[in-house]
Amino acid sequence: MVRAKESEPTQPRNRLAIVIVVLVLLGVFSSVTALITGFFLSSESHESGNVALIRIEGAITSAEPSTFEKGLAYSDDIVSQIERADANTEIKAIILAINSPGGAPVASEEIARAVEQSNKTVVAWIRDIGTSGAYWAASSADIIVASPVSVTGSVGVIASYLEFSGLMEMYGVSYQRLVSGSFKDTGSPFRNMTPEEEELYNKQISLMRDHFLGSVAANRGLSLSDANKLADARAYTGAQAKELGLVDVLGGKKEAVEAIKQRLNITDVKIVEYKRRPSFTDLLSLASEVSSYSIGLGIGDSLMKESNGVSVRT
Amino acid sequence: MTNLNLPKLQVVLGSATPWKRFVAFFVDMLIVEYLILGPFTRLLSRISALMPQSSNFYSAYGAAYSFFESNSSVATGVYLMFFIMALFVISYFALLEWAIGQSVGKMIFNLYVISDYYNNRGRRHELRFWQCIVRNLRFLPLAPVILLWISAPFLIVLGPRKRALEFLSKTRVVEPHTMGYSIPR
Numbered sequence: 001m002v003r004a005k006e007s008e009p010t011q012p013r014n015r016l017a018i019v020i021v022v023l024v025l026l027g028v029f030s031s032v033t034a035l036i037t038g039f040f041l042s043s044e045s046h047e048s049g050n051v052a053l054i055r056i057e058g059a060i061t062s063a064e065p066s067t068f069e070k071g072l073a074y075s076d077d078i079v080s081q082i083e084r085a086d087a088n089t090e091i092k093a094i095i096l097a098i099n100s101p102g103g104a105p106v107a108s109e110e111i112a113r114a115v116e117q118s119n120k121t122v123v124a125w126i127r128d129i130g131t132s133g134a135y136w137a138a139s140s141a142d143i144i145v146a147s148p149v150s151v152t153g154s155v156g157v158i159a160s161y162l163e164f165s166g167l168m169e170m171y172g173v174s175y176q177r178l179v180s181g182s183f184k185d186t187g188s189p190f191r192n193m194t195p196e197e198e199e200l201y202n203k204q205i206s207l208m209r210d211h212f213l214g215s216v217a218a219n220r221g222l223s224l225s226d227a228n229k230l231a232d233a234r235a236y237t238g239a240q241a242k243e244l245g246l247v248d249v250l251g252g253k254k255e256a257v258e259a260i261k262q263r264l265n266i267t268d269v270k271i272v273e274y275k276r277r278p279s280f281t282d283l284l285s286l287a288s289e290v291s292s293y294s295i296g297l298g299i300g301d302s303l304m305k306e307s308n309g310v311s312v313r314t
Numbered sequence: 315m316t317n318l319n320l321p322k323l324q325v326v327l328g329s330a331t332p333w334k335r336f337v338a339f340f341v342d343m344l345i346v347e348y349l350i351l352g353p354f355t356r357l358l359s360r361i362s363a364l365m366p367q368s369s370n371f372y373s374a375y376g377a378a379y380s381f382f383e384s385n386s387s388v389a390t391g392v393y394l395m396f397f398i399m400a401l402f403v404i405s406y407f408a409l410l411e412w413a414i415g416q417s418v419g420k421m422i423f424n425l426y427v428i429s430d431y432y433n434n435r436g437r438r439h440e441l442r443f444w445q446c447i448v449r450n451l452r453f454l455p456l457a458p459v460i461l462l463w464i465s466a467p468f469l470i471v472l473g474p475r476k477r478a479l480e481f482l483s484k485t486r487v488v489e490p491h492t493m494g495y496s497i498p499r
Binding site: 034 | 402
């Protein structure tokens with residue numbers, strides 16, 4: 001037992017007023033917070049229209065970009081947007097607005113497969129650039145629309161790695177090789193590649209190229225001889241690509257919409273843009289995003305970002 | 315006016331009666347549910363409407379699980395929402411206990427939260443805000459918190475009449491008991 005005199009609880013002049021103030025404040029804050037949370041959670045309900053516009057902009061990647069990484073097309077996001085549009089019965093067609101030089105082979109193939117599996121009419125609209133992996137995704141669409149001056153094609157695979165063993169030698173640094181198999185550290189920047197390793201990589205690149213080329217040829221209905229013309233991986237303008245059968249219609253958004261109207265025999269097209277749903281952390285980081293991104297961009301500009309080993313992109 | 319030397323009422327603070335604590339808590343939760351978390355519960359019902367419906371508990375649980383698994387952004391949003399809701403509940407208890415030593419439920423049953431810290435002269439410290447926060451962390455949507463909820467009734471009814479977080483925050487819930495009148499000297 002504790003004596004009351006020792007510990008008299010605080011006696012405010014008006015307890016009821018304090019209770020009311022606390023309840024009102026918490027009630028107001030709670031309503032505002034619920035409103036904001038609800039807006040971000042139910043963003044799907046704002047998606048109303050009959051044609052979904054999905055953007056593929058920047059290098060295609062399968063690794064989720066951080067909040068500060070801009071200009072990347074994350075394949076998971078794009079695939080989920082395609083699936084969302086696919087699941088929406090109001091959506092009759094999808095326009096893929098492509099402005100990408102391609103990217104990781106697996107990420108590109110994931111998008112191409114999602115387009116292929118879509119049960120909606122898909123129109124790929126190539127804007128400034130739609131090459132390599134981006135063209136792979138576009139080739140899975142039912143119709144490809146591109147501007148005569150856009151850049152497309154480049155059906156090929158590129159692999160590169162940095163090798164700075166000479167630089168290390170200059171500074172008296174040596175690479176001590178401890179591997180369980182002779183190909184384990186293939187592509188290490190600390191030593192030259194052996195002819196066997198080079199052959200191994202070239203073989204893998206050829207296999208990837210064959211798969212890529214085969215998919216594009218199958219998607220576009222090209223003959224083997226026509227497909228082999230693309231094997232040198234050169235890029236074409238939209239007009240050239242039309243002649244080669246890589247593009248169906250020359251034009252822009254208007255032509256893409258027109259193609260949908262004709263194909264589905266509809267007159268009314270209402271485009272709704274599908275976007276990555278913002279997460280709560282996106283909301284929180286929004287405030288500091290611009291300044292932090294600028295700082296990061298400054299640092300990033302002065303450093304060349306290369307992975308530790310061979311990077312492969314289509 | 316004549317200063318009368320009347321007998322003074324002797325009041326001691328003893329541990330709160332368990333049933334009063336439980337009913338007071340129930341009253342507080344009703345207030346929290348309707349006045350503070352109302353907008354969130356409406357939002358949750360909208361989200362649950364998106365899930366596949368099932369009459370059986372186990373299949374409903376499975377459907378909800380697979381819904382959240384395939385909608386990770388919604389799952390993250392819902393978890394964060396629970397977290398925010400928990401912060402509001404903690405704020406309700408912590409603010410009122412810190413300001414007036416009572417929540418509304420405790421006010422009805424004349425229960426007080428007091429600190430178990432004493433100064434050098436043996437006088438009890440006033441409640442500090444961190445103590446009020448710590449003693450209410452049981453509302454956080456974290457897995458180990460379930461142990462606090464399970465242990466609470468045993469500790470309050472059968473044990474030392476203090477919850478685990480009350481030990482940690484060095485606080486206790488008390489009620490005043492009248493012991494009669496002291497004879498003036």
